Amino acid sequence: MKKLRLIKIGFSTFLLLALFGSCKPKNSSNAVSADAAGKVYVAPGKYDEFYNFVSGGFSGQMSVYGLPSGRLLRVIPVFSVDPEKGYGYSEESKPMLNTSHGIIPWDDLHHVQLSRVGGEYDGKWAFGNANNTPRVARIDLTTFRTAEIIELPNSAGNHSSPFLTENTEYVVAGTRFSVPPDDKNGDVPINTYKENFKGTLSFISVAKEDGKMELAFQIEAPGFNFDLSRAGKGVSHGWFFFSTYNTEQANTLLEVNASQKDKDFILAVNWKKAEEYLKAGKGKKQKVRYAHNTYSDVTHTATSEIKTEVIVLDAKELKDLCYFIPCPKSPHGIDVSPTGEYFVGSGKLAATIPVFAYEKMMKAIKAKDFIGEFDGIPVLKYESVLYGEVKKPGLGPLHTEFDNKGNAYTSFFVSSEIVKWNIKDLKILDRVPTYYSVGHLTVAGGDTKTPNGKYLVAYNKITKDRYLPTGPELTQSAQLYDISGDKMQMILDFPTIGEPHYAQIAPADLIKKNSLKFFKLEDNKHKYAAKGESTTKVVRQGKEVHVYMTSIRSHFSPDNIEGVKIGDDVYFHVTNLEQDWDVPHGFGIKGAATAELLIMPGETQTLKWTPNKVGIVPIYCTDFCSALHQEMQGYVRVSPAGSNVPLTYSLGTNMPKADGKK
Amino acid sequence: MKKILGSLTVLILLYACGSPESNTTAPSDSQTTATAANKSDYDPERGEGKFTHVEVSPTIDEAKATDGEKVYTAKCSSCHKTTDEKLVGPGWKGVTNRFKAEWIMNFATNPDPMIDKDPKIQAQLEICLVRMPNQNISDEDARNVYEFMRKNDAKK
Numbered sequence: 092m093k094k095l096r097l098i099k100i101g102f103s104t105f106l107l108l109a110l111f112g113s114c115k116p117k118n119s120s121n122a123v124s125a126d127a128a129g130k131v132y133v134a135p136g137k138y139d140e141f142y143n144f145v146s147g148g149f150s151g152q153m154s155v156y157g158l159p160s161g162r163l164l165r166v167i168p169v170f171s172v173d174p175e176k177g178y179g180y181s182e183e184s185k186p187m188l189n190t191s192h193g194i195i196p197w198d199d200l201h202h203v204q205l206s207r208v209g210g211e212y213d214g215k216w217a218f219g220n221a222n223n224t225p226r227v228a229r230i231d232l233t234t235f236r237t238a239e240i241i242e243l244p245n246s247a248g249n250h251s252s253p254f255l256t257e258n259t260e261y262v263v264a265g266t267r268f269s270v271p272p273d274d275k276n277g278d279v280p281i282n283t284y285k286e287n288f289k290g291t292l293s294f295i296s297v298a299k300e301d302g303k304m305e306l307a308f309q310i311e312a313p314g315f316n317f318d319l320s321r322a323g324k325g326v327s328h329g330w331f332f333f334s335t336y337n338t339e340q341a342n343t344l345l346e347v348n349a350s351q352k353d354k355d356f357i358l359a360v361n362w363k364k365a366e367e368y369l370k371a372g373k374g375k376k377q378k379v380r381y382a383h384n385t386y387s388d389v390t391h392t393a394t395s396e397i398k399t400e401v402i403v404l405d406a407k408e409l410k411d412l413c414y415f416i417p418c419p420k421s422p423h424g425i426d427v428s429p430t431g432e433y434f435v436g437s438g439k440l441a442a443t444i445p446v447f448a449y450e451k452m453m454k455a456i457k458a459k460d461f462i463g464e465f466d467g468i469p470v471l472k473y474e475s476v477l478y479g480e481v482k483k484p485g486l487g488p489l490h491t492e493f494d495n496k497g498n499a500y501t502s503f504f505v506s507s508e509i510v511k512w513n514i515k516d517l518k519i520l521d522r523v524p525t526y527y528s529v530g531h532l533t534v535a536g537g538d539t540k541t542p543n544g545k546y547l548v549a550y551n552k553i554t555k556d557r558y559l560p561t562g563p564e565l566t567q568s569a570q571l572y573d574i575s576g577d578k579m580q581m582i583l584d585f586p587t588i589g590e591p592h593y594a595q596i597a598p599a600d601l602i603k604k605n606s607l608k609f610f611k612l613e614d615n616k617h618k619y620a621a622k623g624e625s626t627t628k629v630v631r632q633g634k635e636v637h638v639y640m641t642s643i644r645s646h647f648s649p650d651n652i653e654g655v656k657i658g659d660d661v662y663f664h665v666t667n668l669e670q671d672w673d674v675p676h677g678f679g680i681k682g683a684a685t686a687e688l689l690i691m692p693g694e695t696q697t698l699k700w701t702p703n704k705v706g707i708v709p710i711y712c713t714d715f716c717s718a719l720h721q722e723m724q725g726y727v728r729v730s731p732a733g734s735n736v737p738l739t740y741s742l743g744t745n746m747p748k749a750d751g752k753k
Numbered sequence: 754m755k756k757i758l759g760s761l762t763v764l765i766l767l768y769a770c771g772s773p774e775s776n777t778t779a780p781s782d783s784q785t786t787a788t789a790a791n792k793s794d795y796d797p798e799r800g801e802g803k804f805t806h807v808e809v810s811p812t813i814d815e816a817k818a819t820d821g822e823k824v825y826t827a828k829c830s831s832c833h834k835t836t837d838e839k840l841v842g843p844g845w846k847g848v849t850n851r852f853k854a855e856w857i858m859n860f861a862t863n864p865d866p867m868i869d870k871d872p873k874i875q876a877q878l879e880i881c882l883v884r885m886p887n888q889n890i891s892d893e894d895a896r897n898v899y900e901f902m903r904k905n906d907a908k909k
Contacts, residue, residue, distance in 0.1 A: 609889070643831040644832075668831055670886070719883060
């Protein structure tokens with residue numbers, strides 16, 4: 092009995108210890124403190140404090156999360172088709188994916204930046220880059236939809252993009268792969284890289300009111316790999332900084348051949364000077380071909396225009412436009428401090444983080460403190476521009492963001508950690524592990540003049556054992572850290588779509604108030620809109636059949652269509668007559684080789700359908716809209732080619748039998 | 754002893770883990786309002802909304818009725834016929850005899866709160882099973898639609 096009691100006490104003590112222990116951090120694989128749950132818990136029905144706009148990497152899309160909860164709010168289709176929303180399948184959205192190569196259904200979106208005025212987010216637009224077929228997209232933050240996509244000539248792989256100047260004067264794009272210019276014969280041996288390959292930096296102007304993009308000018312630079320870029324701000328406004336690698340100009344086995352030199356370059360571009368040269372007519376007009384696609388929320392239709400000319404400024408010929416700053420070693424991230432006084436190069440193969448001072452750069456330029464030239468561009472002396480180095484920070488530094496207390500946060504891919512250091516004294520203050528191999532990181536407002544400094548998110552390249560396994564392919568992941576105190580504290584893991592690269596965190600209050608609830612039916616100027624059921628009809632134009640259709644809870648008008656024949660192309664132009672928030676209707680048709688439509692209230696969208704079988708084909712609403720959603724359906728009769736079945740349509744009346752029998 | 758240990762476990766558990774507390778703010782605009790709370794001061798004659806008194810002249814204002822018909826065509830006709838036949842919602846024939854102008858215009862411009870409170874609408878919902886959507890009809894449009902309804906009811 093006594094023994095039993097002892098065992099009981101022993102067990103209870105063990106239980107107690109185990110329970111107590113479970114709320115405490117155990118080791119590096121569970122470095123979460125007890126109050127983490129409270130910090131990220133957003134109660135049901137409550138809103139998050141921040142929007143987090145995250146690049147979708149090889150998904151080609153942009154995702155929107157709420158922070159601190161990490162809840163996925165929306166995936167915005169940008170460069171890849173999205174059958175769920177009809178994006179790239181509806182007749183209206185197809186032109187958005189047009190390029191000089193024709194329609195491209197996929198790309199790789201790496202970076203996101205939010206539009207800004209005076210170095211602060213203005214909540215109007217998000218920009219994203221296409222890393223494969225070089226393009227820049229603008230997303231409208233009232234609709235959370237892609238409003239515009241512009242292709243970039245003379246480029247191959249748009250990686251150092253879409254970074255913005257402090258008033259969104261320009262969004263830039265630097266080519267990752269140098270290639271022969273588009274107007275030259277590109278049919279050259281690959282090993283003529285040094286003679287024939289050029290690196291092009293594109294400056295796309297952004298109109299203040301409507302955000303409309305135009306390719307203002309390009310700068311032709313030496314043939315390197317341009318990696319990332321950031322605009323100066325505050326004191327350094329007017330300058331743009333690009334990191335480069337492969338200054339060895341290798342064209343094969345870059346892993347080895349582009350890692351030969353101790354230092355590559357950061358290219359400093361005086362874009363105000365570029366504007367002067369442009370105005371003075373120093374640019375050369377070059378014949379090129381690129382697509383410029385815009386979506387109208389009035390016609391609910393995208394248009395694609397192929398443009399044929401670009402103005403190019405030559406960095407070699409035009410003095411004071413470009414300067415090289417040596418930077419150890421294959422720098423990846425180039426990041427500018429909130430005041431614009433310092434810029435940080437993260438040499439991904441380097442053992443230190445160099446911090447450069449804008450003021451010292453200007454002094455060195457004035458004093459012509461050059462160590463030579465590269466391809467006609469002056470190379471500044473490293474020591475003359477350097478403010479200082481962060482010593483022994485970690486392995487594989489990639490990117491740096493900033494808080495509101497004068498600190499910087501650098502991600503380390505190889506040593507899998509985030510290191511906090513002070514910008515002024517360059518002393519390391521704290522380090523936390525990431526799980527695993529962090530790439531980009533972002534701080535709330537971390538690239539503005541006034542970072543919020545509450546949260547930091549690490550975007551990891553490897554997930555391994557962090558979530559329930561799902562076969563060989565695992566989810567990608569983000570990790571949220573509370574950085575409001577002296578010590579960084581990991582408080583949440585959340586999975587992401589595609590592969591997350593750069594992201595932005597903006598206060599919810601800045602954006603949510605502008606969110607559109609529905610499109611006004613009165614303002615709908617779509618060519619095939621049916622504004623009211625009395626205007627619905629079916630019209631044959633040769634082999635094309637146009638259905639002017641409406642949807643409202645819970646029927647389509649018309650919902651019976653006959654007289655469609657094999658060989659016809661049928662266009663369903665569906666107008667959603669609803670005028671309230673959160674009442675989309677869907678449209679699906681059996682055998683469609685395209686996708687569904689998802690039509691927002693007040694909008695018209697078109698699905699092309701080419702019937703290939705004689706028979707009766709059902710249509711239905713795909714988005715559960717009301718208690719009678721399952722009743723929201725109809726039929727299309729498909730007859731053989733050359734059939735005499737007349738084109739008829741109806742709603743609510745069973746047509747009299749054609750053979751006259753009751 | 755067992756009991757003491759048990760309660761001690763609970764206490765420590767509570768102390769160590771705490772309870773998560775949310776520090777986020779409530780969403781500012783919420784569409785649905787509590788149903789029961791305000792039911793008592795609901796006026797079934799007038800409905801609920803901004804219209805308290807609507808001037809109605811003895812004769813039909815033709816211009817208003819014509820504008821109202823346009824709104825009807827785009828935003829109402831999918832569900833309401835001008836006869837007494839039910840489509841998705843009830844037919845409009847005689848509606849101006851059954852309800853006051855204020856009630857109709859309040860319902861057209863402020864449907865959700867009225868669906869939650871009005872006994873007649875709730876009885877109708879049991880028949881139609883579709884909540885009348887908010888079609889974002891302006892005050893002026895609502896007045897014009899009402900005039901179109903009057904014209905429709907004046908027809909023999």
